[in-house]
Amino acid sequence: MIIKSLDQLNQISLKIIKKINKLDCILLFGEIGVGKTTLTRAIINNLQTQNKQKETEVLSPTFNIVYEYEINSFKIMHYDLYRLKTDKEVRQLGIFDHDINTIKIVEWAEIIKEKPKDRLEIYLTHEDNKDTRNIKFKLFGKWEGFNAN
Numbered sequence: 001m002i003i004k005s006l007d008q009l010n011q012i013s014l015k016i017i018k019k020i021n022k023l024d025c026i027l028l029f030g031e032i033g034v035g036k037t038t039l040t041r042a043i044i045n046n047l048q049t050q051n052k053q054k055e056t057e058v059l060s061p062t063f064n065i066v067y068e069y070e071i072n073s074f075k076i077m078h079y080d081l082y083r084l085k086t087d088k089e090v091r092q093l094g095i096f097d098h099d100i101n102t103i104k105i106v107e108w109a110e111i112i113k114e115k116p117k118d119r120l121e122i123y124l125t126h127e128d129n130k131d132t133r134n135i136k137f138k139l140f141g142k143w144e145g146f147n148a149n
């Protein structure tokens with residue numbers, strides 16, 4: 001699907017939120033500057049708004065690896081694996097270990113070898129126009145049947 005604006009990206013984040021629950025896992029793929037953090041920010045800010053919280057800043061966790069957001073009865077762990085080199089480092093993070101009431105959103109998910117059964121994979125690529133992106137979804141487990149249109 002072609003995304004022509006940040007507003008359209010925001011609409012897609014709302015479609016994703018409709019299907020999200022406390023155990024969810026979203027893996028983001030795509031090169032630098034393609035919009036992984038921008039989409040994550042939209043998901044987190046819209047979840048905050050829907051849960052009657054103030055929108056917070058959502059920064060890229062490139063250097064910290066993970067930032068955490070508390071939303072009423074659940075939390076969101078936003079990971080960026082760009083700086084990790086080995087599968088061992090990924091496993092040590094235990095991204096999928098503390099599964100209770102935690103939504104996991106992971107940028108640079110290419111490095112993950114063992115992925116959870118239920119997951120939404122999102123692939124972003126650049127198009128010719130500066131503000132245009134191509135977004136593709138791969139659906140696994142509970143996400144099968146998801147339609148972002």
Ligand SMILES: Nc1ncnc2c1ncn2[C@@H]1O[C@H](COP(=O)(O)OP(=O)(O)OP(=O)(O)O)[C@@H](O)[C@H]1O
Nearest residue numbers: 003005006009031032033034035036037038131133
């Ligand atoms: N349609 C669009 N979708 C997403 N981002 C867009 C779009 N149009 C313009 N942009 C801009 O592209 C940039 C995307 O940067 P962002 O930090 O989200 O990328 P990233 O994939 O997270 O990069 P990194 O790999 O460094 O983490 C932002 O400045 C955003 O405003």
Ligand SMILES: [Mg+2]
Nearest residue numbers: 036037060107
């Ligand atoms: Mg990013």
